[in-house]
Amino acid sequence: MLFQFLLFLGIGIIAGVFTGLIPGIHINLIGVLLIAISTKLFFHLNPLYLIVFMTSMAITHTFLDFIPSVFLGCPDTDTELSLLPGHKFLKKGLGYAAVALTAYGSLAAVFLLIIITFPSIIILKQTSSWINSFIPYFLIFILALMVFLEKNKINAIKVIFLTGLLGLSVLNLKANQPLFPLLTGLFGGSSLLISIKAKIKIPNQKIINPKTKILKPLAGAIISAPLCSFFPGLGSGQAAVIGNTLTKNQQKEFLVLIGATNTLVMGFSFISLYAISKTRTGTALAIQKIIQNSPLTKELLILIVVTSFIAGIISFFLTLKIAKIFSKKVPSINYTLLSLATFLILLLMVFAISKLIGIIIFLVSTATGIYCIFQKIKRTHMMACLLIPTIIFYLF
Secondary structure (H helix, E strand, C coil): CHHHHHHHHHHHHHHHHHHHHCCCCCHHHHHHHHHHHHHHHCCCCCHHHHHHHHHHHHHHHHHHCHHHHHHCCCCCCCCHHHHHHHHHHHHCCCHHHHHHHHHHHHHHHHHHHHHHHHHHHHHHHHHHHHHHHHHHHHHHHHHHHHHHCCCCHHHHHHHHHHHHHHHHHHHCCCCCCCHHHHHHHHHHHHHHHHHHHHCCCCCCCCCCCCCCCCHHHHHHHHHHCCHHHHCCCCCHHHHHHHHHHHHCCCHHHHHHHHHHHHHHHHHHHHHHHHHHCCCCCHHHHHHHHHCCCCCCCHHHHHHHHHHHHHHHHHHHHHHHHHHHHHHHHHHHCCHHHHHHHHHHHHHHHHHHHHHHHHHHHHHHHHHHHHHHHHCCCCHHHHHHHHHHHHHHHHHC
């Protein structure tokens, strides 16, 4: 039993490294793919091992996915907020420091997860029955708060309206995995094309271990991350905005906050699955399917938390090691060609998953993302592509 646990833990960590480093691969997509193939390829395996594999892969992914965000300018929907401060650090030769700060936040999150798991279960069970009626109004409040915090409020409203309309249109199309080309275009394709046009040159990078205060950003993360358990459509980006609003962090602290929030949101999706049988991430959905929609037992939850803790510690050191390799290699690479190659890879992946209609969604989303970036507002406003459809769904 111990050998099998360690084996699937290790395989999951390796898989999480690859999914985290490959631009455009979101862990939710891996969850969906695992659901599709598990009944055919893994029917003979003990479900416990699949759960260990899925959990370790997901937690590892939340550590590693900041590396392409910082060094390649290609975030997924959980790391888009790290793009601007991360690139500022990269252009100063401090890309490693930016990744390390997010890793510190994620590492702190796996320790916090052990402390808050069972108190969170009690809170979720006691509040979930009545909080659903407030979902659309809370999400409206979040959108209003995002606009209020933006200096250029008119541009923020335009971006929210445009991406919300885009999200509604895409979700009503008969496309396979429509969110993949939508979000990849908005947050990945747009950034890559701008990098190609700008012909960015990356300076030599310094391997410096950053120092910053972590209590304030962790407080913001622990307050905001649980909200994703209650409110569908509210992701790590919006949770980080809320947390930062409450604790007002500097750039270094903000990167810690994003890292902690990203990992805590994943952790809370497991807690939510146990407490209220709600799946808020593709990983939680995969686990629910693995156990054949049966209630998640306390023993399984403990296994998931322990797996998350061990995978998190290992992933922390892997992240720092791989970030050092990127720091040494990136300055010697033609960044324009690298961005172009990454864009073409995303295009091929979109076609493989969503076919021709996915390509159309991807290109329209990329153009929309470029327009939104030129409005010079926070990119998290583009998450209205999910928030607006969710609000309409609950209101009507």
